[in-house]
Amino acid sequence: MSGHSKWSTIKRKKGAMDAKRGALFAKLSRAITVAAREGGGDPDANPALALAVQKAKDANMPNDNIQRAIDRGTGAGSEASDYxxxxxxxxxxxxxxxxxxxxxxxxxxxxxxxxxxxxxxxxxxxxxxxxxxLFERKGVILVPAEAVGEEELMEAALEAGAEDVELDGDHWRVTTEPAEFMAVRRGLEEAGIRYESAQLSMEPMxxxxxxxxxxxxxxxxxxxxxxxxxxxxxxxxxxxxxxxxxxxxx
Missing domain, CATH: 3.30.70.980 (YebC, transcriptional regulation domain)
Incomplete structure (x- = not known):
């Protein structure tokens, strides 16, 4: 796992993000609003919005907040156009x-x-x-090592389109091409595999x-x-x- 990923994981475990939930929700809302403004309010037809919404859900942002952010993006004269x-x-x-x-x-x-x-x-x-x-865009999904065995994870991840699965410390690290990220994530969810984080990232080479x-x-x-x-x-x-x-x- 890259140093930055390690540090982000440590901060999550220490609850640092919970203490700043209001600021985090404001950032997530902004991203959802802009994505909806630029590509429409239907996540199924707007990949950028789908990612923004999923990231908000991962942070336990209430559904009402998510919908309000989408509505702001699709409404006439939305402030999202200024971003x-x-x-x-x-x-x-x-x-x-x-x-x-x-x-x-x-x-x-x-x-x-x-x-x-x-x-x-x-x-x-x-x-x-x-x-x-020095960086390349990748999808990265971190799965706690104790949550699943290597064979089960490898089968589910690779079948869904993952690029690689490797053990990194106390996590399995599932890497995907950006275009395959959502499919791999859904594949793990359908297989009942619990993951700790999933995001599109700029990974250092x-x-x-x-x-x-x-x-x-x-x-x-x-x-x-x-x-x-x-x-x-x-x-x-x-x-x-x-x-x-x-x-x-x-």
Whole structure:
């Protein structure tokens, strides 16, 4: 599992996201509204909306909230038309490559905020294309290792169209091409296989190993970016050993 995935899993287990549920729901609502505005309000005919809705459900967002967000997107004169998708690229301490996906109604504010966060935490905002080549878009589904045996998971995942299944620490990691992600997810659900998370991700093709000091700096930067209201996703190619991760998480 990539260092960023490990850190996200640790934060979920510690309940860090629950403490910020209101802010999380606001981000998810915005993504749903924009997806509905751009591609229509039917998830079956709008893959981007289907993904946004599923992500909201994974976060236990109430169905009423989800429907209101869709309605805002399909309503005449919706504020969703004011939002735009922007990807920022930069470097964290230790030369870690970072990609930041933003959904904002104010490009200037977003650029200023992201640049400030990078600078404050020892990083540097780069130019477009400076680190994107180090990542590739993949679907990633994490299944607790104790929840299912290798043979059962392998059969269900590969039959549904998964690219790979591998054991990574205490999780099975199911990787898919983006186009096959929803089908594989449904396949696991139909097989009764419980997963911990499922998302489209920018996966690093190589990683940068960090010591404890640099890891703490990098994780502070990642956390600060994720807390920004305009930021939807953050991806990074750091790798932190189990020992260092335990020290940092503690």
């Amino acid at each position: 735009e998708h922007i990807t920022y690229e930069g470097y964290a301490p230790g030369g870690v490559a970072v990609m930041v996906e933003v959904l904002t109604d104010n490009r200037n504010r977003a650029a200023s905020d992201i640049r400030y966060i990078f600078s404050k935490h020892g990083g540097k905002l780069g130019t477009s294309g400076s680190v994107a080549y 190589n990683t940068v190993k960090l010591d404890a000091s640099t890891a703490k700096q990098t994780l502070r930067l990642i956390d600060a970016l994720e807390e920004n209201d305009d930021v939807q996703e953050v991806y990074a190619n750091f790798d932190i050993s189990e020992e260092v991760m335990s020290e940092v998480a503690g």
